Every structure is written in C-alpha cells, then in structure tokens.
Amino acid sequence: MQNQVMDAILTRSSIRAYKDSPLTAEQLDALKAAALASPTAMNRRQQRFVFITNKAVIAKLETATLESIKNSGNTAFYERILERGGQPLYAPPLIVLIFAADGRFAPVDAGIAVENLALAAKSLGLDSVILGMPAAALEGDDGAELVASFGIESGYSFMIGIAIGSRDTEKAPHESDPSHIIEIA
Ligand SMILES: Cc1cc2nc3c(=O)[nH]c(=O)nc-3n(C[C@H](O)[C@H](O)[C@H](O)COP(=O)(O)O)c2cc1C
Numbered sequence: 462m463q464n465q466v467m468d469a470i471l472t473r474s475s476i477r478a479y480k481d482s483p484l485t486a487e488q489l490d491a492l493k494a495a496a497l498a499s500p501t502a503m504n505r506r507q508q509r510f511v512f513i514t515n516k517a518v519i520a521k522l523e524t525a526t527l528e529s530i531k532n533s534g535n536t537a538f539y540e541r542i543l544e545r546g547g548q549p550l551y552a553p554p555l556i557v558l559i560f561a562a563d564g565r566f567a568p569v570d571a572g573i574a575v576e577n578l579a580l581a582a583k584s585l586g587l588d589s590v591i592l593g594m595p596a597a598a599l600e601g602d603d604g605a606e607l608v609a610s611f612g613i614e615s616g617y618s619f620m621i622g623i624a625i626g627s628r629d630t631e632k633a634p635h636e637s638d639p640s641h642i643i644e645i646a
Contacts (some may be wrong), residue, residue, distance in 0.1 A: 469583040474634040476588035479553040479626035483514065488585050489555070493623065495581035496557065499574035508574060508620075511611045523550045525598035525607060533597065549594045553624035554600035558595060560608075560617040560630040571620030582625045594624035 474522055484492075489512065496510045513519055526549045531539050542549050550556060561567040575591050582589045599608055599619040608619065 465578070465584060469580045472634060473579055473583045473589070474632045476628040476630060476632060477551050477590055478628070478630040479551060479588075479624070480629045481554070482627050483554050484587070484626070488587065491585055492555075492557070492578060492581055495577045496559075496574055499570070499577045501570040501573075502564075505562075505564065505570070507562035507564065507567075507617075508561040508570060509613055509617055510574070511560070511613070511644075513556045513558070514554060515618075519550070519552065519556055522556065522595060522607070523548055523552065524597060526550060526594055529597035530594075531604065550592060550596075551590065551624050553626040555568070555625040556592070556595075556612070556622055557625065558599070558622045559620045560611075561620050562616050563618060566636050567603040567618075568620055575621045575623050578623050578625065582623075586627075588623055588628040589623050589625045592624055595606075595619065595622045 480583050493510070493512065496508075499508075501508065513522070527539075527542065527547060530542060530549065533539075557575075557578055559571045579589045579591060596619055598604055604619075
C-alpha cells in the first residue's frame, strides 16, 4: 500500500543525535499547525506548546534536567547519561514542551499531540524523540521559575516534550509484536 501517513507511522523511530542545522520557517509553521490540529477530549484545547529553538534556552533546560537527575540520588541513571554524552535532551535544534491544564484526559491529550508532532516531523523529512525527561527540570518548586519564564499560566503542568531535528544517527523502528493485538471478529 502506498500511503504517506502509514509510511511516517511505520518508519518513525526515536533519534537521539541531531545535526546542528536549524529548521526552516516552513517546517516550524507546519509543526505548529500539527500541534494545534490535535484532538482533545471535549475539544478542551487547554494545552500550551512551547516551541524552543533558542540554543541558550535549550542548553539551560538540558543543564537543569541533568542537575535534577543528579540531585535525585539515582546515581546509576545519572552516570549512564554522563557516559552517553551528558545531554539528556540530545541538544536538538527544536524542543517542543507540552503543558496542559489539570484534567482527567490531560495526559492523553498531550500524548496525542506529541505523536502528531512526531509524525508531522517524519513527514517533513525530520526525526524526533519523545521526551519525558524534562519533567525532572520542570516539576516541583525548582522548576517553577523555568516554567514561568516560558509564560505558562498557573494551573498548567508539564506533560511531555519532543526533540525534533535532522538526524545524525540511524535507528530502526522497534519491533512490532502481533500478539499484542486481540481480535474479536
Ligand atoms: C511517554 C514517552 C516518554 C519518553 N521519554 C523519553 C526520554 O525522556 N528520553 C528518551 O531518550 N526517550 C524517551 N522516549 C522514547 C522511548 O524510549 C521510545 O519511544 C521507545 O524506546 C521505542 O523506540 P522507538 O520510538 O524508536 O520506536 C519516550 C517515549 C514515550 C512514549
């Protein structure tokens, strides 16, 4: 079957190294449209998408994430990140952070939006990795200042992020296990 959406779904994989090349304005506009086109429960749309292309801000978020992991006391995890280059967010040219107002379906809505972004990125010739890791820097009292610096209103919490850019490595998609499908015909 020739189908561009299916191609994007089936060829997407998590990429953890990016070229230092910025996205074009056209790519950024398309990604913003994809984020805003995401469906939300009861069409609530109480989401904020923070598009960060500023290298200094990406570096600050990366450092804050690493610091929080260090301070969490999970030494093995911290050392594994250091061994892999010490960049838990992979220094991409674009990070999108998704915040949402508290609500029963807020995490589901954010998951849908982040996959919209991942697939839109793939269809634009870009790659991505979904990032839960920024939570370490954005949650709790320590993260409040950084969150406020993004202009996020109170009542909105960090849900999920995504790194997007041109890949500087290869990774095959994960294996699909057909036994996870339960068919009731
Ligand atoms: C909710 C969620 C959070 C994730 N957070 C991270 C993360 O913080 N860092 C990371 O390197 N990968 C993260 N990933 C990527 C997963 O590890 C990856 O999707 C999984 O290993 C399957 O690989 P694939 O995406 O290449 O198919 C996350 C994925 C999801 C869905």
